[in-house]
Amino acid sequence: MILWLGLALAGTPDPEWGGVLAGLAGCASCHTADDGAPFAGGHAIETDFGTFYGSNITPDPEHGIGGWSFEDFERAMLKGVSPDGHAYWPAFPYPSFTGLSDDDLVDLWAYLQQVPADPRPDTPHEVGGRWRLPLWRLVAFRKGPRPAPDDLVLQRGAYLANAVGHCGECHTPRNGIGKVLWRRHDLEGTTEGPRPGPSLVALDWSDGDLETFLMMGMEPDGDFAGGGMGSIVAEGTSRLSVEDRAALIAWIRYLAGPT
Numbered sequence: 001m002i003l004w005l006g007l008a009l010a011g012t013p014d015p016e017w018g019g020v021l022a023g024l025a026g027c028a029s030c031h032t033a034d035d036g037a038p039f040a041g042g043h044a045i046e047t048d049f050g051t052f053y054g055s056n057i058t059p060d061p062e063h064g065i066g067g068w069s070f071e072d073f074e075r076a077m078l079k080g081v082s083p084d085g086h087a088y089w090p091a092f093p094y095p096s097f098t099g100l101s102d103d104d105l106v107d108l109w110a111y112l113q114q115v116p117a118d119p120r121p122d123t124p125h126e127v128g129g130r131w132r133l134p135l136w137r138l139v140a141f142r143k144g145p146r147p148a149p150d151d152l153v154l155q156r157g158a159y160l161a162n163a164v165g166h167c168g169e170c171h172t173p174r175n176g177i178g179k180v181l182w183r184r185h186d187l188e189g190t191t192e193g194p195r196p197g198p199s200l201v202a203l204d205w206s207d208g209d210l211e212t213f214l215m216m217g218m219e220p221d222g223d224f225a226g227g228g229m230g231s232i233v234a235e236g237t238s239r240l241s242v243e244d245r246a247a248l249i250a251w252i253r254y255l256a257g258p259t
Contacts, residue, residue: 018111021104023235024165025097029228030054033120040064040118045091048192049178050127052091060117073109079143087133089125090141090178099145099163140179149254157251160244161187165236170197186255201256210249214238 022028031054033042041056041063059066065073072083080094081087088094100108148158161167168182173190175181189199205213209220217225217233225233237245 013110014107015110015114018104018107018109020236020239021108021164022111023239024160024232024237025108026165026228026232026236027057028235029231031057036120037116037118039112039115040120042120042123044123047091047178050125052089052125052127053123055092055122056118056120057112058115058118059113060119063119063121064117065112066117070106070109073112074105077105080137080141087137089127089133090136091125093166093169095141095180096163096166096169098143099159101159101163104164136177136179140177146182153247153250154254156244157247157249157254160240160248161251165232165248167197167200171200187252200252203252207249207253210252211245214240214245214248 028038030043030045031039031041033040033054036042037058039057040060041054043054045052045054056064058064061067068083075081075083076088077094077097077100079098080090080092146158146162148155162182168180168186171187171189172180172182173185173188174192187200189202190196203210205220212218213225214233214237216238217230219225224230237248240248
């Protein structure tokens with residue numbers, strides 16, 4: 001609580017921007033069951049390693065994060081460790097969230113504090129072999145933001161795509177232990193879980209096409225994004241500034257390389 005108050009005093013928390021961050025991160029998609037209240041958990045995420053269920057991240061004090069301090073939230077997001085000290089499975093994409101800025105963490109926390117509390121209990125994961133997790137973290141998990149080019153626009157685009165949107169979690173191939181291969185294959189697409197995504201760097205779309213998609217979810221052929229991506233557009237990318245969307249497009253073009 002002291003840390004939370006200190007950060008709040010350093011700059012007024014902005015829950016509205018926190019809501020945009022939550023939308024861009026697709027938080028509702030993974031933390032809302034088909035028959036459940038927003039952010040109350042229960043959504044199944046099927047992977048090659050088992051089925052994971054999104055947790056309750058409403059402010060409910062017993063089953064949600066209502067009993068957490070900001071420090072607990074920060075540790076979960078940046079280190080992948082729960083308030084009681086156990087490591088989270090990387091189905092919760094903390095390997096990407098570890099690059100979030102202090103200000104954005106404060107704003108995201110402020111947004112989640114105003115979500116209606118719901119007492120839905122968490123659904124246990126259907127996965128075994130927890131002994132593998134410490135080894136996975138040793139081999140595959142690195143804290144801190146990823147390196148980015150020495151260009152402010154590209155740095156902003158990389159931050160929004162990598163740390164907030166964690167686009168690579170669905171649009172980048174993984175190796176045999178589930179580590180995202182972002183260094184050499186970032187956003188090149190994958191048919192693997194948890195949510196297979198097409199290549200973003202091989203899209204034969206103009207910048208205008210990408211802007212339209214990020215604004216409306218409409219593809220050049222007139223189809224519209226649905227499911228989790230539709231939610232990310234409606235609640236996230238469409239609410240970004242023109243400059244932020246341009247930075248995202250610039251980052252995708254940078255990864256695609258010279259044409």
